[in-house]
Amino acid sequence: MVTYRGRVVDTELDELLPSLAAVAIEGAKGVGKTATAQRRADSVYALDNAQQRELLAADPGRIDRSTGTVLIDEWQRYPAVWDQVRRSVDRDPQAARFLLTGSAIPTETPTHSGAGRIVQVRMRPMALVERGICEPTVSLRELLTGRRKPLEGESAIELPEYVEEITGSGFPGIRPLPARARRAQLDGYLARIVERDFAEQGHPVRRPATLRAWLTAYAAATATSASYNTILDAATSGETDKPAKTTTITYRDVLSQLWLLDPVPGWLPVDNAFARLALAPKHFLADPALSARLLDLTSDTLLSGTTPGVRVSSGTSMLGQLFEALVALCLHVYARDNEAHLQHLRTRNGDHELDFIITGPGGRIVAIETKLAATVDEQDLTHLRWLKSKVGDLLADAVVITTGRYAYRRPDGIAVVPAALLGP
Structure with a gap:
């Protein structure tokens, strides 16, 4: 098992998550977004997996029923999930509900920027x-x-x-x-x-x-x-x-x-x-x-x-x-x-x-x-x-x-x- 090495962005996430309902970690493929986010998540939807994408598409309310912190990994593979998270935060703004990770800006733009609901954090290769x-x-x-x-x-x-x-x-x-x-x-x-x-x-x-x-x-x-x-x-x-x-x-x-x-x-x-x-x-x-x-x-x-x-x-x-x-x-x-x-x-x-x-x-x-x-x-x-x-x-x-x-x-x-x- 690979030992996790702490990242500078961990400090920012530690300060944001106790107060914010949803945080998106974005950066190039391979910078370590998933490993950093998984340490804070109680459940994970990996949207580079076609079956998990279909699961959320068939039942959009599923993320509402999840408990703890939900990680939606590679969210750009199913851009509709961004609006699902935004609406879920509107209904329940409790802190630390969602983490999203993304390695590309999706070609199919979400209907809403997420401003005021989803805070975006940039992650880079290791300093x-x-x-x-x-x-x-x-x-x-x-x-x-x-x-x-x-x-x-x-x-x-x-x-x-x-x-x-x-x-x-x-x-x-x-x-x-x-x-x-x-x-x-x-x-x-x-x-x-x-x-x-x-x-x-x-x-x-x-x-x-x-x-x-x-x-x-x-x-x-x-x-x-x-x-x-x-x-x-x-x-x-x-x-x-x-x-x-x-x-x-x-x-x-x-x-x-x-x-x-x-x-x-x-x-x-x-x-x-x-x-x-x-x-x-x-x-x-x-x-x-x-x-x-x-x-x-x-x-x-x-x-x-x-x-x-x-x-x-x-x-x-x-x-x-x-x-x-x-x-x-x-x-x-x-x-x-x-x-x-x-x-x-x-x-x-x-x-x-x-x-x-x-x-x-x-x-x-x-x-x-x-x-x-x-x-x-x-x-x-x-x-x-x-x-x-x-x-x-x-x-x-x-x-x-x-x-x-x-x-x-x-x-x-x-x-x-x-x-x-x-x-x-």
Whole structure:
């Protein structure tokens, strides 16, 4: 029997369920939604099972008669159940009645959004803190307070281990496997997207190779704000018969419905002195291991710096982009736990960029730069200092996330934190 490893989202569910009648946990296939929900459920309807779908369709009142917490797994397979749950909550709003899990936005939209009845919670692949590789000593929650306390902590995780975390995956069912088996599972995951998931979303793929090439180009654009036209051009370089723009928009939309794209939007402060901010999102797939697999990058090739056939963006190495993707996954998870939002900053002329901006309750921000190195130099701090000059006390903290060993606060107040030592 596989031992359940606690997830950051467990805290959110523990806080929500005692007060709410219905919660929907949503995210890409394989992130662990069912395992997390089953621990809280007294009964389960698995709607990827045709017989159980037929059971609810034949007797919609069955869920009303259930006692305890009812888990409706893969609810998008029978979208009518969403409205059944909503109506049941209208009749009886007692807390912790329903948990729903979904790995896709259904093509047959429910008649009601569920607003006010069903609260939606996003679950992602495992962040570093959930993988148990190191005990975190720095809390995002504390950084958001603006108290700027001294930091401490030592991590045994170095660059080779971070590369293993990039290629090893945050999907809990894939992560424990030996390296070759992991690669085979990731290949199968990607093949299912192309061959089955698009069709299940109502968009059969007529040219699978083109979709695969677009996904690969998107992976190569990891941590950049490249335009979708640029991604299309990279995917179809040398081809005269390119897919229509509407086709690639469909790719993006369906992958979003499957929770496989996890972009970081541009920062748009409500009240600030900025005149020109670029709002294009930075591109990330749900798990950096998917990007590495699409680009045929292993731990060895990433560490050796050999990335044959990969077009490197803006002179940065692909390893740097994938490390930023690993950090983005962690920050998404930690920000949600703090009811905060993850964004990035880039001015339109590109003279100032910050990898991540986390906006907490009340509007105060933590600005974050990532660096694929163990040490920090003055050049790494330029944009953090520029932002401080622009927003003043709105900046709760400024952080450089590294692959180093030690967490500390510099004399100028800027925090230096190894990725493995940061937690929610």
